[in-house]
Structure formats: C-alpha cells, structure tokens
Amino acid sequence: MRQLASPQVAMDFFEHIREDINTVFERDPAARSRLEVFLCYPGLWAVWYHRLSHALWTLKLTLLARIVSQIARFFTGVDIHPAALLGRRLFIDHATGVVIGETAIVGSDVTIYQGVTLGGTGKGQGKRHPTVCDGVFIGNNANVLGDITVGQNSRVGAGSVVLSDVPPNSTVVGVPAHIVYRGGQRVLITDPHDIKDPLSDALIALAARVEELEKYSIGLNQRKLHTEPFAAEEAERSAYREELDRLRDYVSMGEGI
Numbered sequence: 001m002r003q004l005a006s007p008q009v010a011m012d013f014f015e016h017i018r019e020d021i022n023t024v025f026e027r028d029p030a031a032r033s034r035l036e037v038f039l040c041y042p043g044l045w046a047v048w049y050h051r052l053s054h055a056l057w058t059l060k061l062t063l064l065a066r067i068v069s070q071i072a073r074f075f076t077g078v079d080i081h082p083a084a085l086l087g088r089r090l091f092i093d094h095a096t097g098v099v100i101g102e103t104a105i106v107g108s109d110v111t112i113y114q115g116v117t118l119g120g121t122g123k124g125q126g127k128r129h130p131t132v133c134d135g136v137f138i139g140n141n142a143n144v145l146g147d148i149t150v151g152q153n154s155r156v157g158a159g160s161v162v163l164s165d166v167p168p169n170s171t172v173v174g175v176p177a178h179i180v181y182r183g184g185q186r187v188l189i190t191d192p193h194d195i196k197d198p199l200s201d202a203l204i205a206l207a208a209r210v211e212e213l214e215k216y217s218i219g220l221n222q223r224k225l226h227t228e229p230f231a232a233e234e235a236e237r238s239a240y241r242e243e244l245d246r247l248r249d250y251v252s253m254g255e256g257i
C-alpha cells in the first residue's frame, strides 16, 4: 500500500511545483523563463517551505515545523506560521516582509505583494487572523488585521489597513480601508457617517454645523428679500448718486484753473 502511495505522492509534489511555477510565469510580466522563476522567486520558495513546515505541524512535530518556518524566513524574508492554511497557486511577489499568522486562511489564486501582514489585532485568542478568499489581490505593505474575511476576487490597495470584512468583488483602500469599487461600480462616500476613521466624529460634527449655517444663511436671505424687496436696486441707485456727486466736485475744481 505504501509502495503504491509513494509514486502518487511524488507525482503530486512535482505537479504542485509545476503549477506554482506556471502561476508566477502567468501573473508576473517580468518573468522571462520558468527556470528563472524556479531560481529567482523567494516568494515561491516561501510557499514550498511552508508546505514542509505545515506537514510537520500536522504530524505534531511543532518545534521542527517552527524551525523550518524560521529557516524559510531567513532565506526568503517571508514569515508564515506553520499552522496557517494556504490554498493553491498562491503568488507572493517580491517576498520580503510578508507575515502570515497562525490562524490565517488563504484561498486559491491569491496574490500578495511585499510587506503584507495577515495578522492579529493583539486582542483575543483562537481564530484571530484573517480569512482571504479565492482570487484576492493584496497590494504591497497592506495590513489585514483580525478575524475578518476578504471576499472572493476583492482587491486591497497598497498601504491599506483593513479592519473589517471586505465584500466579494470589491476594492478597498486607505487607513482604515474603505470601499472604492463594488461589483465594478465606483463607490463614493457622500455621508460622513460612512467614514470609518478616528476623525469621523469631528467630521460628522463639522458637516452638521455647516448644514446648520447653510440653513440659517438661506433663511436670512429670504427674510431680507421679503422685508426689503427692492433693497438691491436702491443700494445700486445710491452708489450711482454718490459717484455723480464726487464727479461734480472734480469738475467744479477744474473750472477755476
């Protein structure tokens, strides 16, 4: 039985490696050949190291698994906890600085750039890292924090900090991240209540005050129009009279010369 299983395992192993290399070749326009991908993509090596460390982790060889993941970190700059669950065809581009926490789950066909953290918020135990669904793209130096879900085929902008669930087929950007595209449609924030930011309360108060002042100013203008219907014309006429008087003085001075 074991003899029968071995060739299959070996085939799966090489099949996965071929699939990983093809994935990078298809997604990175800078890749010139499959040999180059095999030799020069530390993000790929990180995924392969993780397969080994994860296998050791599931065999309860936890210390050995951690050692392998630290060796991987040394050589690739990618720190993936051995318990993290990674799907197929994960592409970690540029590798350096990527951190994937213990309870993170990453689906298939996910692309992650350098500096991305799939981390915890520092609060709580148990499932405390994100779930990233299939086809997600995460731009460089983005932080996705806590037990949240990034929905299928969504995109996280470079440098964003994602603190809440992202619906499928959406694009989120900013700190903290907010949705700018959903289902291909641009999402514009017009209500300050929709801004999730430490300054939100101040913005909401400011918007309310501006609205109040606008109403007050409209009321004032209407009252003035009502009580003095010809005020504007009268002001124009008196300005004209003053100008005429000034010119008359000037002309009378000229007559004496």
Ligand SMILES: CC(C)(COP(=O)(O)OP(=O)(O)OC[C@H]1O[C@@H](n2cnc3c(N)ncnc32)[C@H](O)[C@@H]1OP(=O)(O)O)[C@@H](O)C(=O)NCCC(=O)NCCS
Pocket (backbone or CB within 6 Å): 094, 113, 138, 139, 140, 155, 156, 157, 158, 159, 160, 171, 172, 173, 174, 180
């Ligand atoms: C998020 C991203 C995928 C969106 O791309 P897109 O669909 O072309 O989006 P747009 O350029 O139309 O941007 C939509 C809005 O979000 C803003 N925005 C886009 N990316 C942003 C980011 N990373 N941070 C903050 N705001 C961002 C834009 O300024 C624009 O706002 P505006 O319309 O008010 O000016 C892209 O901007 C991004 O961040 N890609 C990551 C690239 C990366 O990591 N490269 C690493 C190479 S080594």
